[in-house]
């Protein structure tokens with residue numbers, strides 16, 4: 438690691454600690470209220486876009502709760518894709534899920550599709566990916582828990598897009614307004630969001646990495 442890399446890693450670590458404290462410090466009733474508002478914004482947007490296949494996360498810790506949105510998508514017969522964590526390789530595999538009953542306790546205690554659930558093929562990937570995080574900025578910068586799972590998935594999608602597979606996937610960060618920072622420090626491999634959605638509404642971010 439160069440001095441620059443070391444500095445970036447240290448500043449991300451410190452920021453992660455502070456951002457987790459901010460998010461954990463939001464009153465649970467407020468979190469529920471803001472989650473519900475953010476879901477309504479996302480819902481409206483999804484109705485307009487008509488996207489058929491959506492990747493979500495199953496919320497844990499104090500993350501924005503997207504479960505009403507997931508249930509609404511099931512009701513509307515849209516396809517829900519959830520990740521399974523492969524802690525050894527640092528990869529996420531993607532699986533179609535039709536109900537909460539299909540989930541088992543996974544790595545980090547996050548519910549995930551069972552081992553027996555078949556992973557989808559790359560060309561069947563989602564057209565929208567909802568991404569959790571500790572902090573975001575209005576360029577679409579994101580700070581996660583520091584294991585790079587979503588960065589690797591993002592890189593895989595772009596590799597896929599070279600062969601025309603998944604060029605048009607929209608990446609949507611979901612967070613409380615209190616998680617927005619003026620600037621999240623970004624590494625070369627860090628995934629940029631196309632939009633961030635909070636209780637305040639949808640924020641369209643500038644072109645990835647520009």
Ligand SMILES: Nc1nc2c(c(=O)[nH]1)N(C=O)[C@@H](CNc1ccc(C(=O)N[C@@H](CCC(=O)O)C(=O)O)cc1)CN2
Nearest residue numbers: 494495496497522545547569570581582583584586587
């Ligand atoms: N709901 C949800 N699902 C998700 C993610 C997420 O952020 N939220 N992920 C997004 O990537 C992946 C899981 N990533 C995780 C990465 C690190 C830790 C974690 O506990 N890290 C320690 C830090 C120390 C360490 O690295 O061991 C911690 O936060 O205490 C948890 C989940 C896939 N699924």
Ligand SMILES: Nc1ncnc2c1ncn2[C@@H]1O[C@H](COP(=O)(O)OP(=O)(O)OP(=O)(O)O)[C@@H](O)[C@H]1O
Nearest residue numbers: 580581582583584585586587588589592624626627
């Ligand atoms: N495309 C990639 N290929 C290989 N390693 C990667 C890739 N992207 C990120 N990493 C590695 O993952 C580690 C964590 O990256 P980073 O600190 O950006 O995580 P994060 O985005 O905060 O975490 P997460 O996505 O798990 O929420 C770093 O050591 C980084 O080198």
